[in-house]
Amino acid sequence: xxxxxxxxxxxxxxxxxxxxxxxxxxxxxxxxxxxxxxxxxxxxxxxxxxxxxxxxxxxxxxxxxxxxxxxxxxxxxxxxxxxxxxxxxxxxxxxxxxxxxxxxxxxxxxxxxxxxxxxxxxxxxxxxxxxxxxxxxxxxxxxxxxxxxxxxxxxxxxxxxxxxxxxxxxxxxxxxxxxxxxxxxxxxxxxxxxxxxxxxxxxxxxxxxxxxxxxxxxxxxxxxxxxxxxxxxxxxxxxxxxxxxxxxxxxxxxxxxxxxxxxxxxxxxxxxxxxxxxxxxxxxxxxxxxxxxxxxxxxxxxxxxxxxxxxxxxxxxxxxxxxxxxxxxxxxxxxxxxxxxxxxxxxxxxxxxxxxxxxxxxxxxxxxxxxxxxxxxxxxxxxxxxxxxxxxxxxxxxxxxxxxxxxxxxxxxxxxxxxxxxxxxxxxxxxxxxxxxxxxxxxxxxxxxxxxxxxxxxxxxxxxxxxxxxxxxxxxxxxxxxxxxxxxxxxxxxxxxxxxx
Numbered sequence: 001x002x003x004x005x006x007x008x009x010x011x012x013x014x015x016x017x018x019x020x021x022x023x024x025x026x027x028x029x030x031x032x033x034x035x036x037x038x039x040x041x042x043x044x045x046x047x048x049x050x051x052x053x054x055x056x057x058x059x060x061x062x063x064x065x066x067x068x069x070x071x072x073x074x075x076x077x078x079x080x081x082x083x084x085x086x087x088x089x090x091x092x093x094x095x096x097x098x099x100x101x102x103x104x105x106x107x108x109x110x111x112x113x114x115x116x117x118x119x120x121x122x123x124x125x126x127x128x129x130x131x132x133x134x135x136x137x138x139x140x141x142x143x144x145x146x147x148x149x150x151x152x153x154x155x156x157x158x159x160x161x162x163x164x165x166x167x168x169x170x171x172x173x174x175x176x177x178x179x180x181x182x183x184x185x186x187x188x189x190x191x192x193x194x195x196x197x198x199x200x201x202x203x204x205x206x207x208x209x210x211x212x213x214x215x216x217x218x219x220x221x222x223x224x225x226x227x228x229x230x231x232x233x234x235x236x237x238x239x240x241x242x243x244x245x246x247x248x249x250x251x252x253x254x255x256x257x258x259x260x261x262x263x264x265x266x267x268x269x270x271x272x273x274x275x276x277x278x279x280x281x282x283x284x285x286x287x288x289x290x291x292x293x294x295x296x297x298x299x300x301x302x303x304x305x306x307x308x309x310x311x312x313x314x315x316x317x318x319x320x321x322x323x324x325x326x327x328x329x330x331x332x333x334x335x336x337x338x339x340x341x342x343x344x345x346x347x348x349x350x351x352x353x354x355x356x357x358x359x360x361x362x363x364x365x366x367x368x369x370x371x372x373x374x375x376x377x378x379x380x381x382x383x384x385x386x387x388x389x390x391x392x393x394x395x396x397x398x399x400x401x402x403x404x405x406x407x408x409x410x411x412x413x414x415x416x417x418x419x420x421x422x423x424x425x426x427x428x429x430x431x432x433x434x435x436x437x438x439x440x441x442x443x444x445x446x447x448x449x450x451x452x453x454x455x456x457x458x459x460x461x462x463x464x465x466x467x468x469x470x471x472x473x474x475x476x477x478x479x480x481x482x483x484x485x486x487x488x489x490x491x492x493x494x495x496x497x498x499x500x501x
Contacts (some may be wrong), residue, residue, distance in 0.1 A: 012109050015081055016043055022084035042080075046073045050113055074110040131160035147200075155202025169205045170195055307335055431451050431455065434501040453491035455501050464492045 016039045025036035053066045082100065133152075137145045148163050157163050174185075181187040195208040203211070377407050434455060438448050453472055460466040472484040 010108075012043055015077055016040065016111060018084040019043075019077065019080045022080055042077055044075060046070055046077070046110075046113075049073075070110075074107075077110075078107055131158060133160055151202060153201065157202065166199075166204050170199050278395045323403070430501050437501075449487055450490045450494055451499070451501070452476065453487045454494050454499055457488070457491055457495060458501070463493070464488055464495075 019039035019042065020032065020036040023029045023038045024032045027035070027038075029035045029038060040355065049066055049070050053063060053070070056063050133145055133149055135494040138440075144167075148167060151157065152160070152163050157166075177188055177192060178185060185193070191209070191212050194211055195203070195205040198208040198211070206484070225464060310395075434451060435448075438451060443451070453467075453474065456471065456475065457464050457467050469481050469488070472487055473479065473481065476484070478484055478487075
């Protein structure tokens with residue numbers, strides 16, 4: 001590595017000097033400094049781009065096109081170095097050797113850099129290593145080797161032996177095909193010629209020969225997939241149609257059900273109405289028949305009565321004619337029997353009429369009973385509503401009474417507070433007057449304290465026992481209960497002697 005760096009430094013130094021002098025003398029740069037800047041710019045550009053290429057390769061983000069500008073600048077450097085040794089007059093053999101020697105310097109530099117780059121690239125990207133083609137093959141078969149190199153680079157074949165094996169297989173297949181068709185490849189089929197046609201595209205002989213079958217299988221799979229999609233679409237369409245038909249039938253069934261219900265209810269109502277009309281008509285007919293029979297029976301009764309009277313008259317008149325009377329009596333008996341038959345028929349008709357009327361009355365009674373039950377339920381509902389209204393009214397009344405009690409209590413509390421305030425005001429006024437009187441009398445502190453305790457006793461009703469010693473201690477700021485007891489005793493004696501504030 002150190003030797004490579006030394007060689008690269010020597011090459012860079014010599015190239016820099018040759019290009020700088022050539023740029024100043026031949027390329028019309030105004031000064032040697034500008035020629036040196038030009039040479040340094042070219043060499044620095046090469047180094048920067050190589051460094052960027054190596055850095056991106058180290059970061060595993062290689063830039064594939066960056067090597068081409070490097071090679072272009074290197075070729076320019078070689079040309080400039082060779083041109084720096086070109087003579088001004090006619091060329092001689094030594095001049096060509098000198099130009100080549102000057103051009104060798106940058107070639108040496110770029111070779112060292114490429115060796116370092118390949119070394120780093122192999123360390124960073126070992127998976128991208130490719131076998132190199134031997135130089136002997138380039139020299140012995142440059143055209144065929146160029147084709148192999150092209151296929152290796154285009155189609156990602158990293159192994160040189162693998163590429164040689166593929167080429168040998170292709171040559172062997174071509175020879176076999178010629179032997180099969182007597183040396184005339186024009187007689188071969190398109191499928192048989194596929195290996196030669198697909199070899200430039202990276203296909204092996206086996207892959208090219210298997211291509212028709214694979215394409216047919218792929219086409220078959222595509223057709224099957226298309227057919228499956230078509231069948232799926234047809235199935236979904238049929239399912240959708242069946243679901244739509246089922247929905248239509250269900251809707252139609254619902255409509256028919258509703259229609260049947262309506263027709264049934266309508267028919268039931270019509271039958272009920274017809275039954276009521278028939279019953280009414282039958283009742284009217286029976287009533288009319290009963291009336292007719294009653295009229296006939298009444299007419300026959302009157303006729304029988306007239307005949308009976310006539311028979312009595314004839315009996316009265318036909319005492320002499322017994323035979324005629326007997327005959328008349330027999331006729332009267334027959335007429336009586338006929339009248340009895342008519343009466344029985346009338347009674348039967350009246351019984352039929354009575355049964356029909358009873359049924360009608362029973363139906364009417366049933367309707368009245370139902371109406372009574374409905375009215376009872378309505379009455380109960382009204383009673384419940386009235387009870388609820390009564391309870392609500394009672395609650396409102398109770399709330400109002402409670403509010404009134406609260407207001408009364410508040411009023412009483414306010415009056416009590418007012419009375420207490422008045423009492424406190426009166427006590428304060430009394431206390432003030434007493435203090436003023438004590439100030440006028442110029443009493444001693446103990447006498448003032450005794451009088452204050454006396455006023456406290458009067459405030460609790462005049463009973464000294466009702467005044468606690470703690471209250472006296474608090475008012476007079478004394479700590480001893482004994483002192484407070486002495487003040488209360490003296491205050492009691494003072495009140496007993498007639499003290500009033």
